[in-house]
Amino acid sequence: MAAIRLQGLRKRFAPDALPALDDVSLSVEAGEVFGIVGRSGAGKSTLIRCVNLLERPDAGTVQVLGQDVLALDDAALRQARRGMGMVFQHFNLHARRTVAENVAFPLEIAGVPRAGRAARVAELLPLVGLEAKRDAYPAQLSGGQKQRVGIARALASKPRILLCDEATSALDPETTAEILALIRDLRARLDLTVLLITHEMGVVKSVCDRVAVMEAGRVIEEGRVFDVFTRPAQPTTRRFVAEVIGHSVPEGTVARLPAARDGEARRLVQVLFAGPNSTRAVVSEASRDFGVDMNIVSGRVDEIAGEPFGVMALAAYGAPDRLEASFAWMRSLGLTVTEIEG
Numbered sequence: 607m608a609a610i611r612l613q614g615l616r617k618r619f620a621p622d623a624l625p626a627l628d629d630v631s632l633s634v635e636a637g638e639v640f641g642i643v644g645r646s647g648a649g650k651s652t653l654i655r656c657v658n659l660l661e662r663p664d665a666g667t668v669q670v671l672g673q674d675v676l677a678l679d680d681a682a683l684r685q686a687r688r689g690m691g692m693v694f695q696h697f698n699l700h701a702r703r704t705v706a707e708n709v710a711f712p713l714e715i716a717g718v719p720r721a722g723r724a725a726r727v728a729e730l731l732p733l734v735g736l737e738a739k740r741d742a743y744p745a746q747l748s749g750g751q752k753q754r755v756g757i758a759r760a761l762a763s764k765p766r767i768l769l770c771d772e773a774t775s776a777l778d779p780e781t782t783a784e785i786l787a788l789i790r791d792l793r794a795r796l797d798l799t800v801l802l803i804t805h806e807m808g809v810v811k812s813v814c815d816r817v818a819v820m821e822a823g824r825v826i827e828e829g830r831v832f833d834v835f836t837r838p839a840q841p842t843t844r845r846f847v848a849e850v851i852g853h854s855v856p857e858g859t860v861a862r863l864p865a866a867r868d869g870e871a872r873r874l875v876q877v878l879f880a881g882p883n884s885t886r887a888v889v890s891e892a893s894r895d896f897g898v899d900m901n902i903v904s905g906r907v908d909e910i911a912g913e914p915f916g917v918m919a920l921a922a923y924g925a926p927d928r929l930e931a932s933f934a935w936m937r938s939l940g941l942t943v944t945e946i947e948g
């Protein structure tokens with residue numbers, strides 16, 4: 607069963623504004639970490655806020671754990687919201703409350719008696735590695751520790767779903783990696799479904815099972831992270847993927863490459879190898895069958911969720927139509943061929 611099912615969501619903040627959400631549909635399966643990636647203003651926060659109805663969509667349906675949340679009355683909605691914890695970019699902690707008091711806060715709001723709150727806090731702090739900080743104030747914590755408090759607080763009411771809006775965007779890369787590892791670990795231990803928003807494809811690569819790419823209020827691409835990384839269909843997705851995968855061609859190297867001969871062209875491309883044809887001798891086959899020359903500029907092997915793929919930068923020389931035909935042939939094998947700028 608889908609843990610979250612959104613259908614035809616639309617949201618416009620002003621009559622003359624562009625839509626923040628423009629017919630968005632997606633399903634998040636129970637137990638998965640689902641990422642939404644997009645540039646600033648793409649509509650990511652609006653989308654995640656429509657799941658717990660911090661924002662109400664103008665149109666569409668929102669189902670959470672099989673429940674139509676738009677149809678709930680206030681009391682039932684409060685109850686449903688307890689099933690969805692939310693983690694924010696800027697932590698949103700109470701400066702005058704200790705770690706333990708911050709974590710207990712949602713339980714206090716929900717009317718849980720003091721002893722029950724204390725027992726739950728005692729369970730939560732070890733889960734996020736903060737036992738030693740229970741009486742510290744937020745100002746005494748690092749960014750990573752603050753976010754651990756944010757995560758413990760989000761889990762206070764034992765939600766089935768965790769919503770993370772740029773949970774690591776205020777953190778350095780090392781702390782980001784720790785928090786992402788914690789989220790994955792908690793997902794497994796607590797059997798959570800995680801919907802995670804980010805503008806960084808690196809976050810998607812390290813923590814998500816599936817991803818949707820948003821642009822201008824629409825989902826433009828969606829799929830398993832491995833597939834989206836190795837076979838991005840949309841130009842925007844290719845640019846996002848390139849930020850992480852890169853093509854590893856130093857500028858000086860490009861300058862030193864031989865120029866094209868008269869009447870021929872030089873094309874610098876990145877080839878991404880994944881799937882059944884990834885072990886074929888593509889370069890020599892292309893050279894032989896299309897009469898082009900291919901110079902391997904760089905290459906490496908990377909992996910996503912344990913699945914390997916190769917990335918290679920090629921300088922290809924030959925008649926323009928032959929080059930084009932050789933790239934088309936590579937694409938027909940399921941390899942991704944993209945032009946490298948410069």
Ligand SMILES: Nc1ncnc2c1ncn2[C@@H]1O[C@H](COP(=O)(O)OP(=O)(O)OP(=O)(O)O)[C@@H](O)[C@H]1O
Pocket residue numbers: 619625626644645646647648649650651652653805
């Ligand atoms: N409360 C609001 N009132 C008016 N406009 C809003 C409101 N919230 C969002 N918007 C607009 O809706 C669009 C989508 O915003 P949203 O915050 O969902 O984007 P985002 O993808 O989360 O961006 P960021 O990466 O910067 O957080 C933007 O044009 C934004 O200005």
Ligand SMILES: [Mg+2]
Pocket residue numbers: 650651652
């Ligand atoms: Mg946002």
